[in-house]
Amino acid sequence: MSALVLAEHNNAQLAPATLNAVAAALAIGSDVDVLVAGDGCRAVADAAAAIAGVRKVLLAEAPHYAHALAENLAPLLVAQAGPYEHLLAAATTTGKNVMPRVAALLDVAQLSDIIGVVSNDTFVRPIYAGNVIATVKSSDAKKVITVRLTAYDPAPATGGSGAVEAIAAVADSGLSAWVSEELTKSDRPELTAADIIVSGGRGVGSSENFAIIEALADKLGAAVGASRAAVDAGYVPNDYQVGQTGKVVAPTLYIAVGISGAIQHLAGMKDSKVIVCINKDEEAPIFGVADYGLVGDLFKEVPAMTEALSK
């Protein structure tokens, strides 16, 4: 039994999410190979080959793989799928975009966002915003899977000695082209990898007011997140969103500020180790999941907390 994991990268560096997907593949008990498709991405393949537990790396290089377009990656995965029973990717926006296309081309179902492996054909995944945990068995010969990052600790990035094998590219589909990217630049930790997250909601009130959230985050060395309401209101960019359809996080400490705690937000953070909330409405549902709740005006309490941490 063997598994192929689609590596996520920017042609220069392997994305850490790949390590979590490899960990899930190892949990199935398979020999694990990694597919690196990109343009000028040999360094990424070498990094993937060094992941503990990886048997070999398949490297496909072509200009039309530079931006991980699903229309080009899916046929490549299908061309390589033959020997593998499991095809996996991290449940990032890249994995979510590419893998269902692979599954349909193979005429198999996909298992999205798995959080557990029961056996080689049975997996655990959250449904209904995480309010129900389903155990699901696949009857297909091949299983296409995306892996929820918070459910698996990353496989060690070093210790492996897999071989890198160059494979042939599939021709450019010509269906789609990459135009541009506007990536949010930040010196703070990445949201899905942060130990501490400070998130703001509608209660923060404006883009300018988010400065108090950021000041607390910087004092703690934390990432900054947001509820859907704050993103919809334009206070922060879309990639800050934590929730059912945004990013799912499970940091050691999650501080929710001015967030009421809608089902959709809780779905993205309730597996955090310690949850703190600061909210003026003591009836807000967020208090129901918080380990420590502080009822108060966030404009007073958050700066006070930032100051208290300086002492």
Next chain:
Amino acid sequence: MKILVAVKRAIDYNVKARPKSDGTGVDLANVKMSMNPFDEIAVEEALRIQEAGGATETIAISIGPKQCQETLRTAMAMGVDRGILVETEVETQPLAVAKLIAAVVKQEQPELVILGKQAIDDDSNQTGQMLAALLGWPQGTFAAKVTVADGRAKVAREIDGGIQTVDLRMPAVVTADLRLNEPRYVKLPNIMKAKKKPLDTLTPEQLGVDVTPRLTLVKVAEPPARKGGVKVPDVATLVDKLRNEAKVI
């Protein structure tokens, strides 16, 4: 150009789902059902393209039991011209749904199919991508902005690091993310008008699609519950507890 938009009848987004006590499924008895919120955004986008002169007809499709007619009527009350129900009592999974929509696409020949990026019940986030694969079309998933002109669709996509823009050769599949638009409210006179709009019913057999589920639900369970927390009186206590009790800072 025609636009096909897919709408799913799903649990209302304000309702918290619970497993049945015997663990065989989700308890949906007497639960409020609505159009999947992402599909409302998909419908709105189709209508905006049509109202801007970019489409001649918008068609909504829904797959599932007879009650999905209500979901289609909602889409028609929003402004969609007509509806197609593919009626089945079988639990339809994303691959089967994609095959059914693909079969209808071959009949209706739309240039653009818009779907919600994911349904809030099974949280699969698969159907649009699968449909694009089956049709051999490009896919603009998690769309935050769609511009259609000269046989191309430019789609700004919400990705983990920010926004990515792709250029797609049409016909194409687009899946709607939260920030694509704000769906309109349905007005009462339009609900009345929608009752008179055409609604065709097809079956998977008529479309020649095998909808047998590939995934079997073994069991469902509640997620692990969080222990009740405490309220702290002030910031000093909070910081003290985080430092000395939880030991997380």
